[in-house]
Amino acid sequence: MQKETLCLGLLSLGPRSGYEIKQMFEGPLSDFYSLSFGTIYPTLNSLQADKYVSCKQHSQSKKPDKKVYTITKKGMDLMKDNLLSDASSYIRSGNFGDQIKSEFFLLLLFSKYLPNETMNTVLNERVLYLKQKLEQFKYDGPVPGNLDAIRNEKSVSFIRGLASTLIETGLNYIEKNRHLLKEKTK
Amino acid sequence: MQKETLCLGLLSLGPRSGYEIKQMFEGPLSDFYSLSFGTIYPTLNSLQADKYVSCKQHSQSKKPDKKVYTITKKGMDLMKDNLLSDASSYIRSGNFGDQIKSEFFLLLLFSKYLPNETMNTVLNERVLYLKQKLEQFKYDGPVPGNLDAIRNEKSVSFIRGLASTLIETGLNYIEKNRHLLKEKTK
DNA sequence: ATTATATATATCATTCTGATATATATACGC
DNA sequence: GCGTATATATATCAGAATGATATATATAAT
Numbered sequence: 001m002q003k004e005t006l007c008l009g010l011l012s013l014g015p016r017s018g019y020e021i022k023q024m025f026e027g028p029l030s031d032f033y034s035l036s037f038g039t040i041y042p043t044l045n046s047l048q049a050d051k052y053v054s055c056k057q058h059s060q061s062k063k064p065d066k067k068v069y070t071i072t073k074k075g076m077d078l079m080k081d082n083l084l085s086d087a088s089s090y091i092r093s094g095n096f097g098d099q100i101k102s103e104f105f106l107l108l109l110f111s112k113y114l115p116n117e118t119m120n121t122v123l124n125e126r127v128l129y130l131k132q133k134l135e136q137f138k139y140d141g142p143v144p145g146n147l148d149a150i151r152n153e154k155s156v157s158f159i160r161g162l163a164s165t166l167i168e169t170g171l172n173y174i175e176k177n178r179h180l181l182k183e184k185t186k
Numbered sequence: 187m188q189k190e191t192l193c194l195g196l197l198s199l200g201p202r203s204g205y206e207i208k209q210m211f212e213g214p215l216s217d218f219y220s221l222s223f224g225t226i227y228p229t230l231n232s233l234q235a236d237k238y239v240s241c242k243q244h245s246q247s248k249k250p251d252k253k254v255y256t257i258t259k260k261g262m263d264l265m266k267d268n269l270l271s272d273a274s275s276y277i278r279s280g281n282f283g284d285q286i287k288s289e290f291f292l293l294l295l296f297s298k299y300l301p302n303e304t305m306n307t308v309l310n311e312r313v314l315y316l317k318q319k320l321e322q323f324k325y326d327g328p329v330p331g332n333l334d335a336i337r338n339e340k341s342v343s344f345i346r347g348l349a350s351t352l353i354e355t356g357l358n359y360i361e362k363n364r365h366l367l368k369e370k371t372k
Numbered sequence: 373a374t375t376a377t378a379t380a381t382a383t384c385a386t387t388c389t390g391a392t393a394t395a396t397a398t399a400c401g402c
Numbered sequence: 403g404c405g406t407a408t409a410t411a412t413a414t415c416a417g418a419a420t421g422a423t424a425t426a427t428a429t430a431a432t
Contacts, residue, residue, distance in 0.1 A: 091307055
């Protein structure tokens with residue numbers, strides 16, 4: 001999916017600044033996709049130049065102006081068209097996997113070259129991290145305003161449920177099988 | 187983890203060509219990490235220049251020479267050092283998550299803008315894909331020679347077990363909850 | 373009082389991917 | 403037997419994305 005379609009999709013949930021879009025990529029969304037400032041800001045500028053979004057500047061004394069972008073009719077149309085063709089090419093491509101870069105997995109893979117002690121700490125920290133993630137996904141209390149819209153999407157309930165189940169399964173597996181990593185050929 | 191450490195780690199399992207290293211990133215490893223030819227070949231050249239690997243050219247009549255790289259003592263030392271500091275910075279960084287870009291998740295997220303029909307096909311294809319993946323991870327028969335070494339790693343048994351359990355959980359969840367995505371606000 | 377964190381945008385060198393070029397062998401359908 | 407597709411094998415490079423840095427200030431924590 002192009003960065004343009006993704007930004008438009010997020011703006012379809014309500015007006016946002018570039019900074020706020022980045023924040024959306026730091027909550028639960030970060031576990032599935034992410035874009036950096038260096039991508040978001042230029043994308044918003046080009047979307048504005050082509051009238052897919054409009055922009056309102058909110059001056060804030062000496063801070064840089066907050067530039068709040070709103071998706072236009074033209075933008076909504078482009079987003080829907082692009083989503084349709086993205087779905088088609090996803091289906092046609094035969095490439096259904098996700099692109100993953102997992103430092104944790106690489107450390108596991110080469111664990112025989114690491115001291116037991118070190119690998120133990122790596123696993124402990126990963127378990128702690130997963131437990132935190134699990135709480136985040138299960139948490140149903142209030143969230144900051146700019147993250148509220150995405151939280152209330154129906155699809156997000158589905159995704160949160162999926163993520164929670166997967167993390168629980170992963171945690172159980174690690175606790176029950178981590179002893180298998182201990183035997184070394186160092 | 188640097189690409190150099192990763193290539194050295196794979197070469198520690200036995201001599202390989204660049205092409206064969208790429209193949210390792212296309213089997214089960216592809217679900218956790220991947221490098222492109224454009225990264226692998228230059229990395230191998232620079233590792234060779236710095237004597238971390240040695241290279242034997244196997245001429246094959248009119249095909250390009252197959253360049254088989256073998257890790258040196260110096261290379262093993264560098265790899266182990268780097269792995270140790272990678273593990274330390276993994277622990278220190280507080281950044282335990284994996285970097286993920288999931289087209290499937292984005293299509294889910296914006297499913298309300300897609301026809302039910304399209305979303306249904308996307309889910310069906312994803313389910314088929316996951317079932318294939320599951321078979322791959324569970325498959326215990328013979329594999330091509332260059333993939334055999336990685337298959338026999340103890341850590342890989344742990345990882346394959348983890349992947350199988352996660353995929354099974356994911357499949358069950360999708361089958362039981364996909365109806366939740368049908369209600370639209372289109 | 374000082375340090376760290378949060379808000380807010382912008383830019384850019386470095387890195388990585390994905391595509392392309394080159395060359396041949398083999399398998400497959402018709 | 404003939405064209406097509408796929409596999410083997412390396413190399414390069416344009417284009418895209420990241421991660422770091424610059425700039426500026428408010429606020430919270432120590």
